[in-house]
Each structure stands twice: as C-alpha cells, then as structure tokens.
Amino acid sequence: MSEPDPDRMRTDEHDQPVNSGHPDEPAEFGQPVRSWRRPFGDRIGSVEVLALLLILLIIFREPVALLISTPRLQTWTTVFVSVMVQAVPFLVFGVVLSAVIAVFVPRSFWARALPRHPALAVPVASAAGVVLPGCECGAVPIAGSLIRRGVTPAAALAFLLAAPAINPIVLAATAVAFPNNPEMVAGRAVASLVVAMIMGWLWLRLGRADWIRLPRRPELDNLSKARAFLAAVRHDIVHAGGFLVFGAMAAACINVLVPERWLQTLADNPVLSVLALAVLAVLLSICSEADAFVAASLSQFSLTARLTFLVVGPMVDLKLISMQTGVFGRRFAARFAPTTFVVAVLVAVGVGAVLL
Known part of the structure; x- marks a missing residue:
C-alpha cells in the first residue's frame, strides 16, 4: 500500500476537490472557502468599546448628568478628570518618543550610548532621566521600547524610575512648591536617583528575563518608516491608555472613600506619618x-514624610502599577512594585535624615 502524497489535493469519493474549511487553505475549482471571520472583524478592541461608551453617554446624557450631580460623585469625577488631564499629555509624549525609538533609532545606537557592562549601564541610564521632561506615564512605554531595542532590562528599569522624578520640570515644580525649603529639591533628586540605581542593580542580581512579558507589537519591518511610526503610536496609545484609565478610576475611588480626618491622626506619629504618606x-x-x-x-506632616511622598509617588502608584502590568506583564509588576516601594521608603527616610 503506497504512502499518501502530502502534495496531492484532498478529494471526495467522486474525485472532487474538498476544502477543509481552514481559513488559510485556498478554494480549488471554484469551491467556496468557509469564512472564519466575525461579522465585525477579528476582535472587538478598546477603540470600539470607547466608541460605544461615547454613543451611550450621548443617548443617556440627561440621566448621567443627574447622577453625577451628587457631591461625592462630583468629587470622584473631579479627581478622575484631573488625573487624566495631567497624565494624558505626557503619556502621548512618551508614546511618540517610544515610537521614534522603535522605528528610527537603530539598535547599534544603544550599544554605543550605554556602557557594555550592565552594572555600569544602570547609573548612566538613571542619569539620562534628567533630560526627559515627562512623568511616569510617558516613561513606561519608553522603557518598554528600550528593552525591545536591545537595552538591558536593568538599565531600562532604572531609567523608568529616575526619569519621572529628576527631570528639570519636576525639580522646578518642587522648588516652586517649597520656596522656603530648597533642600527638598536636592533631597528628591538624590533619593530618587539612588532608588533607581538600587532597583537596577537588584534586577541584575535577582531579576529573571521570563518575568517580563512585553505585549506583541505590530509587524514593523515590512512597512515604511511613516506607516511603522503610526502603527507603533496607535498600538501603545490603545494598550497603555486603557490601563491609565483603570488606574485613574481607582485613584478617584480612594479619594472619595478615605476620610480626611485620618491624616491628622497619623501625622502625630513620626513612623506612621512616613508610612501614611507613602501609601x-x-x-x-x-x-x-x-x-x-x-x-x-x-x-501637618514632617519634611521627611513629605519627601517620602515625593519619592514613592513617581515610582509606585495605582496608575503606574496598572500600566506596568499592561506593558511588562503581571509577574513583573507583582515583584517590581512592592520591592520599589520598600526601597523608596527606606532611601527617602535615610536621605531625609541627612539633608532635611
């Protein structure tokens, strides 16, 4: 009995061609191929969901207006909108810069720009955060793009932590907010830089490559530079933006649910005040x-407690944890965020004891 020829077309008992229904198998002799596509495309994404929500808001605008007229919901809406308004411009900036890195910057550039030894690349990448006028929302997609371009994860993560806290805009805002305490600017810069380097070196020592799961990127190699740039921007905006919305909603809920009188009670205890402002x-x-x-x-809180607030916030917060989960994966965020929190609190207290 002869072996079946794999190249021979499958036929039925009447020697007529048969199609298996697989979407990649072409029809023969005019036989139709079964379609596996859904009526509205391969999947329903966040863009479609957002469009549906906007349509529903337009249809039910009067009941929604009555619903948010209560004081608590007004507070929730104010906090949510303020977080989004603050974060979105810098998220867009970071996404655009991330796309530029992914499309226009060759991999060889990073090999020349950073030291070859990973332990030396960590402080250089941390110091590079000084030149980025953005916040944590923009730093997350940039760090993901750096890892894709061959930068060691330890250096990219050090940049991720340092950039939101030591860039010129943030330091200038700190100086304006504390005109009588210029040491707060130096304390914030030093503590944030030290935390970023420690976390980078900890990743070199303890981190594992399989903890980072970067989302699948669109195929850019076969596109022109302009099309690849637009595809990368759209992908990161849709992916990171959804997690930003989730984090902003969580922050708004916390602002409504936590009573303000608890803060005054905690401020009287030096240890609890630091932990309270960190949380x-x-x-x-x-x-x-x-x-x-x-x-x-x-x-009502001490300068050291407030320094802890300034060091922890740009490195570990709800929206940042959400975005890290979306960009790097759950296994990464579950380990990186708690460790960063502990290191940031300890370093901020130590720097505060010396400089404040």
Whole structure:
C-alpha cells in the first residue's frame, strides 16, 4: 500500500476537490472557502468599546448628568478628570518618543550610548532621566521600547524610575512648591536617583528575563518608516491608555472613600506619618509634575514624610502599577512594585535624615 502524497489535493469519493474549511487553505475549482471571520472583524478592541461608551453617554446624557450631580460623585469625577488631564499629555509624549525609538533609532545606537557592562549601564541610564521632561506615564512605554531595542532590562528599569522624578520640570515644580525649603529639591533628586540605581542593580542580581512579558507589537519591518511610526503610536496609545484609565478610576475611588480626618491622626506619629504618606502617594496617583504642590499642602506632616511622598509617588502608584502590568506583564509588576516601594521608603527616610 503506497504512502499518501502530502502534495496531492484532498478529494471526495467522486474525485472532487474538498476544502477543509481552514481559513488559510485556498478554494480549488471554484469551491467556496468557509469564512472564519466575525461579522465585525477579528476582535472587538478598546477603540470600539470607547466608541460605544461615547454613543451611550450621548443617548443617556440627561440621566448621567443627574447622577453625577451628587457631591461625592462630583468629587470622584473631579479627581478622575484631573488625573487624566495631567497624565494624558505626557503619556502621548512618551508614546511618540517610544515610537521614534522603535522605528528610527537603530539598535547599534544603544550599544554605543550605554556602557557594555550592565552594572555600569544602570547609573548612566538613571542619569539620562534628567533630560526627559515627562512623568511616569510617558516613561513606561519608553522603557518598554528600550528593552525591545536591545537595552538591558536593568538599565531600562532604572531609567523608568529616575526619569519621572529628576527631570528639570519636576525639580522646578518642587522648588516652586517649597520656596522656603530648597533642600527638598536636592533631597528628591538624590533619593530618587539612588532608588533607581538600587532597583537596577537588584534586577541584575535577582531579576529573571521570563518575568517580563512585553505585549506583541505590530509587524514593523515590512512597512515604511511613516506607516511603522503610526502603527507603533496607535498600538501603545490603545494598550497603555486603557490601563491609565483603570488606574485613574481607582485613584478617584480612594479619594472619595478615605476620610480626611485620618491624616491628622497619623501625622502625630513620626513612623506612621512616613508610612501614611507613602501609601497615600500610591493611592492618589498624582502626576509627578503636580505632586510637589500636594505635598506642600500637607503641612501637618514632617519634611521627611513629605519627601517620602515625593519619592514613592513617581515610582509606585495605582496608575503606574496598572500600566506596568499592561506593558511588562503581571509577574513583573507583582515583584517590581512592592520591592520599589520598600526601597523608596527606606532611601527617602535615610536621605531625609541627612539633608532635611
């Protein structure tokens, strides 16, 4: 009995061609191929969901207006909108810069720009955060793009932590918020830079490559530079933007649910005040360009506690954890965020004891 020829077309008992229904198998002799596509495309994405929500808001605008007229919901809406308004411009900036890195910057550039030894690349990448006028929302997609372009994850993560806290805009805002305490600017810069380097070196020592799961990117190699750039921007905006919305919603809920009188009670205890403002920085999820003014308003707390607020916030907050989960994966965020929180608190307290 002869072996079946794999190249022979499959036929039925009447020697007529038969199609298996697989979407990649062409029809023969005019036989139709079964379609596996859904009526509205391969999948329903966040863009379609957003369009549907906007349509529903237009249809039910009057009931929604009555619903948000209550004071608590007005507060929730104000916090949510403020977080989004602060974060979106810098998210867009970071996404555009990420697309530029992914499409226009060759891999060989990073080999020349950073030291070859990963331990030396960490402080160089941390210091590079000085030149980026953005916040944590923009730094996340940039760090993901750097890893894709061959930068060691330890250096990219150090840049991710340092850039939102030591760039000129943030330091200038801190100086304006604390006109009588210029040491707060130096304390914030030093503590943030030290935390970024420690986390980069910890990743070199303890990190594992399989903890990072970067999302599948669109295929850019067969596109022109302009089309590849637009595809990369659209992909990162849709992917990171959804997690930003989730984090902003969580921060708004926390602002409504946590009573303000608890803060005064905690401020009287030096240890609890530091921990309270560290946790508050995570929950409020304020953009790093604006958090100094919030810290300055918390005058009942010590300068060290407020420095902790300024160091922890740009590195660990709800929206940032959400975005890290979306860009790097859950296994990464579950390990990186808690470790960063502990290191940031310890370093901020140490720097505060020396400089403040």
